[in-house]
Amino acid sequence: xxxxxxxxxxxxxxxxxEWRKRQVAGQDPGPxxxxxxxxxxxxxxxxxxxxxxxxxxxxxxxxxxGSMEHHVGDARVSEAWSRQCNDLIHRVCSLYPSKFAPVCQxxxxxxxxxxxxxxxxxxxxxELGFIGCNLNPDPSGGWWQAPPLGDRFWYPLYEKLVxxxxxxxxxxxxxxxxxxxxxxxxxxxxxxxxxxxxxQSDLFRHFPTxxxxxxxxxxxxxxxxxxxRGLAQDMGKPPLKELLLQNVFFDTCVYHLPGIELLLKVxxxxxxxxxxxxxxxxxxxxxxxxxxxxxxxxxxxxxxGLSAAGRERIYSGNVGRVYPRFxxxxxxISSS
Amino acid sequence: xxxxxxxxxxxxxxxxxEWRKRQVAGQDPGPxxxxxxxxxxxxxxxxxxxxxxxxxxxxxxxxxxGSMEHHVGDARVSEAWSRQCNDLIHRVCSLYPSKFAPVCQxxxxxxxxxxxxxxxxxxxxxELGFIGCNLNPDPSGGWWQAPPLGDRFWYPLYEKLVxxxxxxxxxxxxxxxxxxxxxxxxxxxxxxxxxxxxxQSDLFRHFPTxxxxxxxxxxxxxxxxxxxRGLAQDMGKPPLKELLLQNVFFDTCVYHLPGIELLLKVxxxxxxxxxxxxxxxxxxxxxxxxxxxxxxxxxxxxxxGLSAAGRERIYSGNVGRVYPRFxxxxxxISSS
Numbered sequence: 001x002x003x004x005x006x007x008x009x010x011x012x013x014x015x016x017x018e019w020r021k022r023q024v025a026g027q028d029p030g031p032x033x034x035x036x037x038x039x040x041x042x043x044x045x046x047x048x049x050x051x052x053x054x055x056x057x058x059x060x061x062x063x064x065x066g067s068m069e070h071h072v073g074d075a076r077v078s079e080a081w082s083r084q085c086n087d088l089i090h091r092v093c094s095l096y097p098s099k100f101a102p103v104c105q106x107x108x109x110x111x112x113x114x115x116x117x118x119x120x121x122x123x124x125x126x127e128l129g130f131i132g133c134n135l136n137p138d139p140s141g142g143w144w145q146a147p148p149l150g151d152r153f154w155y156p157l158y159e160k161l162v163x164x165x166x167x168x169x170x171x172x173x174x175x176x177x178x179x180x181x182x183x184x185x186x187x188x189x190x191x192x193x194x195x196x197x198x199x200q201s202d203l204f205r206h207f208p209t210x211x212x213x214x215x216x217x218x219x220x221x222x223x224x225x226x227x228x229r230g231l232a233q234d235m236g237k238p239p240l241k242e243l244l245l246q247n248v249f250f251d252t253c254v255y256h257l258p259g260i261e262l263l264l265k266v267x268x269x270x271x272x273x274x275x276x277x278x279x280x281x282x283x284x285x286x287x288x289x290x291x292x293x294x295x296x297x298x299x300x301x302x303x304x305g306l307s308a309a310g311r312e313r314i315y316s317g318n319v320g321r322v323y324p325r326f327x328x329x330x331x332x333i334s335s336s
Numbered sequence: 337x338x339x340x341x342x343x344x345x346x347x348x349x350x351x352x353x354e355w356r357k358r359q360v361a362g363q364d365p366g367p368x369x370x371x372x373x374x375x376x377x378x379x380x381x382x383x384x385x386x387x388x389x390x391x392x393x394x395x396x397x398x399x400x401x402g403s404m405e406h407h408v409g410d411a412r413v414s415e416a417w418s419r420q421c422n423d424l425i426h427r428v429c430s431l432y433p434s435k436f437a438p439v440c441q442x443x444x445x446x447x448x449x450x451x452x453x454x455x456x457x458x459x460x461x462x463e464l465g466f467i468g469c470n471l472n473p474d475p476s477g478g479w480w481q482a483p484p485l486g487d488r489f490w491y492p493l494y495e496k497l498v499x500x501x502x503x504x505x506x507x508x509x510x511x512x513x514x515x516x517x518x519x520x521x522x523x524x525x526x527x528x529x530x531x532x533x534x535x536q537s538d539l540f541r542h543f544p545t546x547x548x549x550x551x552x553x554x555x556x557x558x559x560x561x562x563x564x565r566g567l568a569q570d571m572g573k574p575p576l577k578e579l580l581l582q583n584v585f586f587d588t589c590v591y592h593l594p595g596i597e598l599l600l601k602v603x604x605x606x607x608x609x610x611x612x613x614x615x616x617x618x619x620x621x622x623x624x625x626x627x628x629x630x631x632x633x634x635x636x637x638x639x640x641g642l643s644a645a646g647r648e649r650i651y652s653g654n655v656g657r658v659y660p661r662f663x664x665x666x667x668x669i670s671s672s
Binding site for chain 1: 473474478479480481482483484513514515516517519520521524525528529532533535536552553555556558559560561562563564565566567569570590591592594595597598601602617618619620622629630
């Protein structure tokens with residue numbers, strides 16, 4: 001079985017984006033009307049087709065990351081928008097329970113303590129069966145004004161994540177800072193930044209069961225693994241493995257074979273979760289290989305020296321440890 | 337011959353830092369008094385010792401990057417501080433002309449158009465024999481308020497760089513944003529960000545001979561080379577090789593063998609310049625190898641499949657194309 005832990009509903013039906021437009025314009029956005037057939041169509045043409053073509057089985061599915069836009073409007077706007085997006089993800093996963101598992105957006109807002117996200121998180125997890133959430137370390141959208149992830153500012157939300165047994169993928173949204181291209185700089189920088197914030201913090205002493213997934217192959221981290229090992233050592237911290245590899249996991253959204261090879265060489269296989277971020281940041285075909293850049297399964301399958309057992313861990317074996325609610329959900333679905 | 341294109345005077349004598357303290361406190365800092373012996377001592381114990389131990393020959397030497405602090409004070413403060421730092425680098429390189437070649441700090445200041453850097457750049461290059469400069473894409477120190485490097489805001493400075501035949505290393509200074517650890521996040525993010533800014537820009541159509549070195553192995557770029565190739569392609573840009581590899585070079589400040597292997601696998605050997613950033617970000621010994629993390633020569637020497645000719649290019653062969661003034665300086669020194 002091949003589970004993709006990182007997919008966004010980038011192809012959601014037009015009425016969702018029109019609803020959002022009305023909301024941002026300050027109009028009463030009214031009810032959101034999308035039929036099941038519209039949902040099916042956007043998925044059949046895109047994510048489900050790609051799953052079939054690439055031989056993957058199930059995608060952890062969350063709202064479009066670039067559209068979380070926590071920086072737009074205030075916390076109430078963010079909350080109403082998050083509810084719409086999460087409800088739509090819930091419908092997707094109810095229509096195709098064996099193809100998608102739901103991951104929610106949080107109603108974060110710049111300067112607002114993240115306690116405000118707890119009700120929506122609880123609603124998604126306990127009422128709608130969500131198995132994870134996306135946590136934005138920079139709700140300002142590229143101006144980086146929130147405290148680092150190791151700060152107590154975030155602790156009430158972490159307490160709830162731990163209580164609910166739900167991991168967070170660290171994922172920023174679009175960038176309104178012209179310095180940062182969103183998928184080419186802001187996303188990757190956020191991954192790198194979050195990891196260094198974890199190194200600097202005491203987070204995992206305080207929350208030994210809290211779990212984060214750092215997407216996009218961990219940003220720059222595996223490539224600079226020696227730097228991070230050395231920085232932690234210079235700071236008098238324990239080795240990275242001890243400091244945070246019980247808590248921090250990396251996905252495989254790295255769009256070429258040498259990158260994936262590096263990831264598998266330096267990060268223990270237990271800390272790697274398969275992902276491709278479809279339909280996502282890079283949509284083209286690599287002229288050098290004739291395959292889609294984001295067809296990450298091909299790279300994993302091609303890595304020399306990766307054992308069948310290691311591959312199985314990346315594709316599905318590790319997921320239960322990070323997303324315990326997914327394992328329970330799968331058992332419930334298969335016995336129903 | 338082994339040339340290290342990236343070293344900072346992190347070990348400069350105490351009077352320099354005391355001068356700076358007085359300046360920042362708003363006092364008249366007075367003259368800076370440092371004897372040649374003090375300079376020699378700080379170098380003999382550190383950079384020169386390390387050169388000898390590791391068998392490298394010459395270091396491109398610039399003021400401590402973390403202390404450029406363009407965000408402290410106004411443009412006049414930045415200018416006076418830059419002059420002091422650059423004059424000290426000049427003294428180092430005059431004392432040890434075969435061991436160090438000078439690279440200057442620019443008197444950037446947040447919000448100030450970079451034209452203000454031209455007089456100091458010209459002074460350093462034409463009067464003092466500097467061969468390169470460090471350009472900070474974020475003079476605000478972690479708040480990222482400057483226009484992207486492709487913006488015309490920067491063009492007057494680029495015109496001067498082209499005229500003087502001087503490359504710029506893209507190098508931020510310390511971070512006053514608590515989100516960004518300086519050497520663990522801000523430096524690496526800046527490298528990644530600059531590269532993406534180059535992809536988005538028309539810079540090298542306008543300045544076909546302008547040259548940049550992206551330090552720290554190019555941030556996240558080589559690890560995500562597929563992503564960058566794909567993003568450029570989705571944007572309708574020519575292949576990266578054509579778009580910017582005549583203009584953009586990467587150093588080898590990557591502190592483990594798998595990272596260096598990746599760098600050499602994806603980036604053409606003509607675009608790689610040897611560097612270790614001594615005495616720099618990571619100071620410890622890797623317990624797994626028994627050698628210093630930043631002893632990057634060991635990694636280059638250990639990469640399987642790198643030809644002697646390729647190694648020679650990285651160690652010294654490529655440098656003349658990027659730093660034409662270095663080649664001329666070397667000829668002048670060897671004939672004197």
